Amino acid sequence: MNMRFRWLTAAALSCAAFAVSAQTVVLYSSNNPEVIANAVASAKKQHPSLTVKQVTGGTGTLMKRIQAEAANAGGDILWSGGVGTLAAFTDVMESYQSPEAKAIPKQFQEAKNRYIGTNVHVMVLMVNDKQLKGLAAPKTWSDLMKPEWKGKVVITDPSKSGTAFIQIYGLLKQFGREGLEKIAANAVVVQSSGQVYKSVSAGEYPVGITIEASAYEFVAGGQKEIKLVYPSEGTYLGAEGMFIVKGAKNAAAAKQLYDVLLSKPAQELLLVENFRRPTRSDIAVSKLTSMPDLASLKVFPLNLQVATEEYEQLISMWNMAVAKAKR
Amino acid sequence: MRLPGWPWGILSLFSLAVLVLFVAYPMSVLTLHSLQDAQGHLTFAGFATVFGEAQYLEAIFNTLLLGVAVTCTSMALGVPLAYVIARCDFPLKNLVAILPLVTIIIPEVIVGQSWLMMLGNNGLITNSLREVGVSVPSFYGWGGMIFSMTLIYYTYVYLGTLAALRGFDGQLEEASLSLGASPLATRIKVLLPTVAPAILVNALVVFTLVVGNFALSSMLGGQIPLLSVMTYSLFVSEMGSSPVLQSSLSVVMVLLVGVVLFFQKRVVERKMVQMTQGRAPAPRRAESWRGSLLALAAVVVVTLSLVPLIAVFVGAFTKARGPVMHWGQWSTQSIERAFALAPEPIINSMLFAGSATLIGTALALLVSYLVVKKKSSLSGVLDYAVVLPLTISGTVLGIALVQSFNTGALVLTGTSSIMIVCYVVRRLPFGVRNASSMLYNIQGSIEEASVSLGVSPLMTFFKVVLPVIKTSILSAAILMWATSISELSASIVVYSGGLETLPISIFRLVDTGRLGLASAYGTVLVTLILVPLALAVKFFKINLFSVK
Numbered sequence: 052m053n054m055r056f057r058w059l060t061a062a063a064l065s066c067a068a069f070a071v072s073a074q075t076v077v078l079y080s081s082n083n084p085e086v087i088a089n090a091v092a093s094a095k096k097q098h099p100s101l102t103v104k105q106v107t108g109g110t111g112t113l114m115k116r117i118q119a120e121a122a123n124a125g126g127d128i129l130w131s132g133g134v135g136t137l138a139a140f141t142d143v144m145e146s147y148q149s150p151e152a153k154a155i156p157k158q159f160q161e162a163k164n165r166y167i168g169t170n171v172h173v174m175v176l177m178v179n180d181k182q183l184k185g186l187a188a189p190k191t192w193s194d195l196m197k198p199e200w201k202g203k204v205v206i207t208d209p210s211k212s213g214t215a216f217i218q219i220y221g222l223l224k225q226f227g228r229e230g231l232e233k234i235a236a237n238a239v240v241v242q243s244s245g246q247v248y249k250s251v252s253a254g255e256y257p258v259g260i261t262i263e264a265s266a267y268e269f270v271a272g273g274q275k276e277i278k279l280v281y282p283s284e285g286t287y288l289g290a291e292g293m294f295i296v297k298g299a300k301n302a303a304a305a306k307q308l309y310d311v312l313l314s315k316p317a318q319e320l321l322l323v324e325n326f327r328r329p330t331r332s333d334i335a336v337s338k339l340t341s342m343p344d345l346a347s348l349k350v351f352p353l354n355l356q357v358a359t360e361e362y363e364q365l366i367s368m369w370n371m372a373v374a375k376a377k378r
Numbered sequence: 379m380r381l382p383g384w385p386w387g388i389l390s391l392f393s394l395a396v397l398v399l400f401v402a403y404p405m406s407v408l409t410l411h412s413l414q415d416a417q418g419h420l421t422f423a424g425f426a427t428v429f430g431e432a433q434y435l436e437a438i439f440n441t442l443l444l445g446v447a448v449t450c451t452s453m454a455l456g457v458p459l460a461y462v463i464a465r466c467d468f469p470l471k472n473l474v475a476i477l478p479l480v481t482i483i484i485p486e487v488i489v490g491q492s493w494l495m496m497l498g499n500n501g502l503i504t505n506s507l508r509e510v511g512v513s514v515p516s517f518y519g520w521g522g523m524i525f526s527m528t529l530i531y532y533t534y535v536y537l538g539t540l541a542a543l544r545g546f547d548g549q550l551e552e553a554s555l556s557l558g559a560s561p562l563a564t565r566i567k568v569l570l571p572t573v574a575p576a577i578l579v580n581a582l583v584v585f586t587l588v589v590g591n592f593a594l595s596s597m598l599g600g601q602i603p604l605l606s607v608m609t610y611s612l613f614v615s616e617m618g619s620s621p622v623l624q625s626s627l628s629v630v631m632v633l634l635v636g637v638v639l640f641f642q643k644r645v646v647e648r649k650m651v652q653m654t655q656g657r658a659p660a661p662r663r664a665e666s667w668r669g670s671l672l673a674l675a676a677v678v679v680v681t682l683s684l685v686p687l688i689a690v691f692v693g694a695f696t697k698a699r700g701p702v703m704h705w706g707q708w709s710t711q712s713i714e715r716a717f718a719l720a721p722e723p724i725i726n727s728m729l730f731a732g733s734a735t736l737i738g739t740a741l742a743l744l745v746s747y748l749v750v751k752k753k754s755s756l757s758g759v760l761d762y763a764v765v766l767p768l769t770i771s772g773t774v775l776g777i778a779l780v781q782s783f784n785t786g787a788l789v790l791t792g793t794s795s796i797m798i799v800c801y802v803v804r805r806l807p808f809g810v811r812n813a814s815s816m817l818y819n820i821q822g823s824i825e826e827a828s829v830s831l832g833v834s835p836l837m838t839f840f841k842v843v844l845p846v847i848k849t850s851i852l853s854a855a856i857l858m859w860a861t862s863i864s865e866l867s868a869s870i871v872v873y874s875g876g877l878e879t880l881p882i883s884i885f886r887l888v889d890t891g892r893l894g895l896a897s898a899y900g901t902v903l904v905t906l907i908l909v910p911l912a913l914a915v916k917f918f919k920i921n922l923f924s925v926k
Contacts, residue, residue, distance in 0.1 A: 083890045084883070088720055104876040107886070112614050125792065125874075242601070249891050252701065253499030254508070255516075272702030 074100045076304035079117065079126040079296075081110040086325045090130070093317035098307050110136060110213060117143050117296055127305035130169065130293035130312055133213040134159075135355035137166045137292050144294040147306055151313035159290050159330040166294035169312055170264075170327040173348065174218050174287045176280040177248060177266035182257035189258060191282040192222060196233035205239045205247050205256040210366050212244040214262050214289050219369055220358045221287035225351050228368065235372035252277060262289070267326040267342060281343065285351030290330065385836050386748060390756040393745050397763045400803050404778035405632070405770065411781055412625035424626030437603040438630065444523060444595075444604065445588040451528040452584045456535025457577060459676055463536075464543040467661040468673035474680050475540075478533040481683045483857075483907055485864030486530065487884045488900045490597035492686035493517065493526050495693050495703070495893055502705055518600030526594050529683040531584040538580030542573040548659035575649040582642040586635045590771025592867035593881075597888060605631055606773050606867070613777050613871060621781060628774040636769040687904065694901040698894025712898035722876070723883040724902055730794060730879060731863035734801035738862070739855045741802065742809030747839070749810070750817040751825070768807050775803060776871025796872045797879070801862035809858055816850040817843075849918055856914050860907045880906075 080087050084107070091103045106113070106125075110132040117126060121143060137144075144165040152160060152167060159168030176195070178188050186203075189195050195204050207215035223231050239256060241247060244265070251259040252269050254276075259266075269277040293312060295305045311317050318329035323339050337344045358365075415421040428434045463475045496503045497517040504514050515521060546569065554564040589605065596607045609631065612624040697709035716724070745764055748757040767775070779799060783790035790796040820843060828838040844851075866881040873882055880903045887896035 083892070084720065084887065085892070085895075106874050106876075107878075108614070245890060249701075250499060252891075253504075255499050268700040269702055272699035273704065274702045 074098070074304055075102045075104060076128060076301045076308050077126045078103050078105045078308065079113045079129040080105055080107055080131070081113060082107075082131060086321065086327065089320050089324050090312060090317060093314070093320055094308055094311045096316070097311050097314065101304060101307055103308065114140050114143075121297070124296050124298040124300060126296050127299040127301045128293060128295050128308055131291040132293075133217070133355070134161075134166065134168060134290045134292045135217070135359040136213055137294060138356045139359055141165050143297050145297045145299060145302070147295050147309060149306070149310050149313055151310050154315070154331045154333050155313065156330070156332050159292070161292075166292045167313065168290035168292045168330040170291050170318070170321070171330055171345065172214055172217075172289040172291060173263040173281065173328060173345070174214070174221065174289070175261065175263045175266055176282060177251045177259045177261050177269075178278045178280055179251050179254055179257050180276040180278060182254050182276075184257070186257070188278065189280060191280075191284045192226065192234075193230070193284065195237060195258065195260075196226075196230060198237075200237045200258070202237070202239060203257050204234070204237050205241060205250055205259040206234075207244045207247050207261075208240050208242055209369055211242050215244055215260075216362070216365070217287055217289040217353065217355065217358065218260050220361075220365055221351060221353055223365060223368070224353060225285065228372075231369065232372045232375060235369065236376040238373075238376075240373060263328065263342065264326045267340075270341075271326065281348055283349065285349045287353055288350055289355070386752040387754070387756065389744060390748050390752070390754065390760060393741065393748065394756065394760055394763065396741065397760070397766070400779075400799050401763070401766050401770075404775070404782040405766075407782045408625050408628055408774070408778040411621045412629045415622060421622065424622035425630075427623060428626050428630055433603055434608070434627070437605050437608045438634075440602055441589055441605040441634075444520075444527075445585045447520075447524050448527045448531060448588045449581050449585045451524060452532040452535050453577060453581050455528060455532040455679060456580075457539050458672075459532070459679060460536045460539035460543055462672045462676045464540055465659065465661055466669055466673060468670070468676075470677070471661075471673075474676055477680045478536055478683060480687070481530050481533045483860045483864070483911070484530075484687055485866070485881055485884075485900075485903055485907075486591070486593035487597070487864075487866055487881045487888070488690050488904065489526055489530060489686045490594045491884060491888050491893065491896055491900060492689035492693070493522065494597065494888065495689055495897070496685065497522070500703075502703075516600070518598055519602055522598040522600075523594060523602075526598060527588055527591065529679075531587060532679075532683075534580045534583050534587075535577060538576045539573060542576035546572060551659065575646055578646050579642055579650070582638055582646065586638055586768070589631065589635055589638075590773070590867070592771070592773050592870075593885065597885070605634075606771060609777070610773050610867075610871065613773075613780075621777075624777055625781070628777050631771055631774050632769050635771065639765075639769055690897050690900040690904060693893060693897030696894065696897070698892075701891040701893075703893055712894040713901065715895060716898035716902060720883070723878050723880045723899065726794075726797075726877060727863050727880040727903070728906065730797045730801060730869075731859055733794075733798045734805070734862045735855050735859045737798065738802040738805055738809055738858050739851060742806060742813045742854065742858075743851065745806075746810045746813035746817055747843070750814050751822065764810050765807050767803050772800075772804060772865065772867025772869075773871060776800060776868040779868075780872055791872065792874045792877075794877060797869055797877055800868040800872055801865055804865060804868060805858050805861055808861070809854060812854045812857070813851075816847045816854075820846055852914060852918055856911055859910060863903065863906060 078087070082090070087105055087107070091105075094101050094103055108116070113126075113129060114132065114136065117124070117129065118140070120126070138161075141163075146164045148164045149167070152164070155167060159171075161167065176189055180188070186199060189200070194200070206218065209216040209219040219231070222234055226233075241250070244261065247259040247261045248265045248269065250256055251261075251266075252274060263279065266277065266279050270279065293309065295302065295309060299305050313331070315331060315333065318327075318331050319334055319339065321327040322329055322334065322336065326340065326342065328336060328342070328345065335344065336342055337347075412424050413420055413422070415423065459478070463471065494517070495501055497514070498504065499516065499518075501517070504517070507514050550568050550572075551564055554568045555561065559567065592606045592610060595604045596610070599607055605627065609624060609627045612627060693703070694712055695708050695710065696712075697704040697707040698712055745760055749761045749764075770778070779796060780791055783796060790799065825838050825842055828842045829835060833841065864881060866885060869879055870882050870885065873879070880899050884896045884899050884903070887893075887899070
């Protein structure tokens, strides 16, 4: 039993050690481990005494957790969630005006500084050349509505993923219900966004609707048959943001991390290493990567806050379109 | 005079208190939650949903179907293998006989990951076959799950059958043959009935393991709804809201496994045949082509079950750029990244599993000593209480612990202790079983001699009993270490920031398609399991699996 006692003492001591270090910040993050690792490395570089403890999970899960912990906050900062989602949770957020926010365009800022955009997702068509089998690669959304693409386009169930929700919402706004039904008729619907890029990479389907950052990883990783198509009719953008949790126990450290995540070095690192398109206006994307500058892309504008309000409607409309296609 | 009941009565109470706190109490909280709505009123809505909605019924049905399927395939693989090993003799037989045991200690996350790297949609073998124009059916779904689970769980059937075959009295067969029965009829009418209960006992163990399986079910299950995966995702999505549904589904899972284990204990185990004068027939050298074919089949099965171990090492040293594996190009980059970028899971795993090994081995030893040597009404209760965790699958245990220790007098969520509790509770029944079997071998008279010479009971335990079973304890501790460091299903439910372990990291990396880094962590994990084991075998000459 002696060993057990010694272990308990050690555990107690290490807990005490955590308690005295005021420079700890608890990061709730939905990002993948490599993205988080780069963010943490950036933070360490700018603030060597800052220790980032991470809790990872899906954005939805983490938001629910923050709500459940409202009386006794367990996390200090959440990074990141789609701004449409974040807009629905402003009551658990602490306002913070970061000095770094100067470089962020107004469109990515919230009026009361409760959350801010950290990166932008661009919706793309991920194409596996080897699996086209004679078909010409699609150039835009309406190409995918043609009958020859039946069963060849993989997309995520919009109720399972925030980015998939934006894709479907965009298609509805741009092409109406009819366009949505045509897409639904051709689509193979999967339950997680990861399945879309993994299965296009694996050659199960020739085309997938996904986000630029995920698809580009395969291009950068050296899989030659993978191409990214930015729809010429206009693509959709989904900004992701972060916020400081209301009642955060380590508010000062949380602000430090908040500033780091908005800083130029951190956003550049995440762009070059993880293909996260920055929100800062002073980073030239096409110089640092082979991804195009946002200014050179045609964008179909969406109001994501309104989109969130129309969530239930869209999901049921989509489910009906899928059901209709099955008949 | 001494304190009444000291030491054994007090220690029995203590052990019982531990089990009540970490097993009985969480299970009652879970049951309560399954019957309570958000306002605290009695409701059967949870169970009504589970038994009323198609998706849950489908999950229950699929889980049972998978359980039956894997149990059958495991029997189909394990029984003939045991027969070949017991009755035939061929080169390398001793090695082939022992290697299946390795499958039990390879973490399931690694098995799942390795098969995906080989046979997944973007797998090495899948792609090579595609290059030459052969299209392979998707590995996700029934095929992948049955394949990979069978190659792990057949070991349980194999071990049980082998033991029964070795204990079988060959004279019975000779008698049957000399009375004119054909060899085949002899096997069916004489051999089979005596070995069947042993096969069935282990087959049922396989069934319960499949029902509770989380790692392989969620990695390879694809679009097939299964209970353990569904319970987990319900837990994740229900966090913070009323936990009725996750609790109801958990209770259903416990009942499912409980019924099977009860049947096993009450019905099947009683039919086990004990041969007093067992003289197993000597293995015959396989000389005919049939014999060689059987031996070859045995070698193939065993090799196949070891593929994951090889694949994970190859994957760790293969060049990976983001999600893309460049097979054939070598690099130490993934390994370096595992150590440099995120050493936390490695440290956590060692810390938690190390603590669980110390606490779990000590507790298992205490409980089994009380049950075997200090029989009392209390230790009788203990004997039953300690097998309770067997009915609780990892996912369910995790949910019960979170529900019980999230708020209130004892808050454990968010601390390392909840991870250690998970590990200890899950492994305790096995630890106690191992410790009991070694304690049965020590005669009570030795202790009595010591006590009558004036040594206190507690000192007698430390000075007389402990030295005798020292090496057995070491081997039990190593098994505890190996199995708890691989634990995923309960710990992935209870873990929170800063508590991520190797299996959890691997699971998440596979989910995001990072097979290179996942392999690197996998290699570290396998090394952490195999090195202590090899050292113990070499320096302490322990026979690791003799106590199983």
